[in-house]
Amino acid sequence: MANRIIRIATRKSLLALWQAHYVKDRLEALHHDVTVELVPMTTQGDVLLDTPLSKIGGKGLFIKELEQAMLDGRADIAVHSMKDVPVEFPEGLGLTVICEREDPRDAFVSNHYKTLAELPAGAVVGTASLRRECQIRARYPELQVKTLRGNVQTRLRKLDDGEYDAIILAAAGLKRLELDERIAGLLSPEDSLPANGQGAVGIECRLDDAELLELLAPLNDRDTRLRVEAERAMNHGLQGGCQVPIGSYALLEGDQIWLRGLVGRPDGSEVLYDEIRGPADQGQALGAELAKRLLAAGADKILAEVYSS
């Protein structure tokens, strides 16, 4: 494998660029005969900034252009936040590597308050996620939840401008961008069940490039992969896109996996929760089973209403 060049299709947000550079650095450190180049691109999701994601049908909005670049041979791989990756891939493409997970929790960010519980009645909390909105409203009905879009920097600026009293962001994004000091507190999975794949970065590529698959393979983290596959299987069973009031979070306990799932109404008036344990290598079947149970408990009705609204 002499002097192979690997081109990464990437969005231009600082977080996307950080993730692409992370993969570049790891690949170049592992393989001295490999050079990695970034191919920055604009996606539909970056353009439609003012529409709530749930209204534009979310699915794949941030990755379609990147996938086209790989199919056209303008790029070799794409680096994604796993929670933004749809369950199905275009013919010929696949996600062969999931890197070691960063903190999967949601972070509470505020300039004046330390926790959600401390916020006075009527305070405004910003989030673009129906999953976060549902869990906040269920626990703190006296708070207001207002849509917050944009990349991490934009969201922080809107908080600083006083549009919100607090916002919720993924801890992983803040930590990667060295914005840890903005985290007032971390929400436990009990308080805010994370989104499937949150905090994990995955690599998508053309499946027919055997040499490339071999170069990427060492970046795969087995534990993260087992967890994220179980979480994604649950979302898949629920037909969940990336903008749904669904939480899905797995932990390994020795050779067992513990998968928790949540589906709720965005207004917090109903929250369904269930969990399942089983052999760690059966995560996909367990995820499918948990999805089935949640659907039978009423998730089917909730999701149908969310999709039609």
Ligand SMILES: NCc1[nH]cc(CCC(=O)O)c1CC(=O)O
């Ligand atoms: N939906 C946007 C998005 N996709 C991935 C992350 C954070 C990093 C991660 O979860 O890996 C974020 C921002 C956020 O939710 O605060």
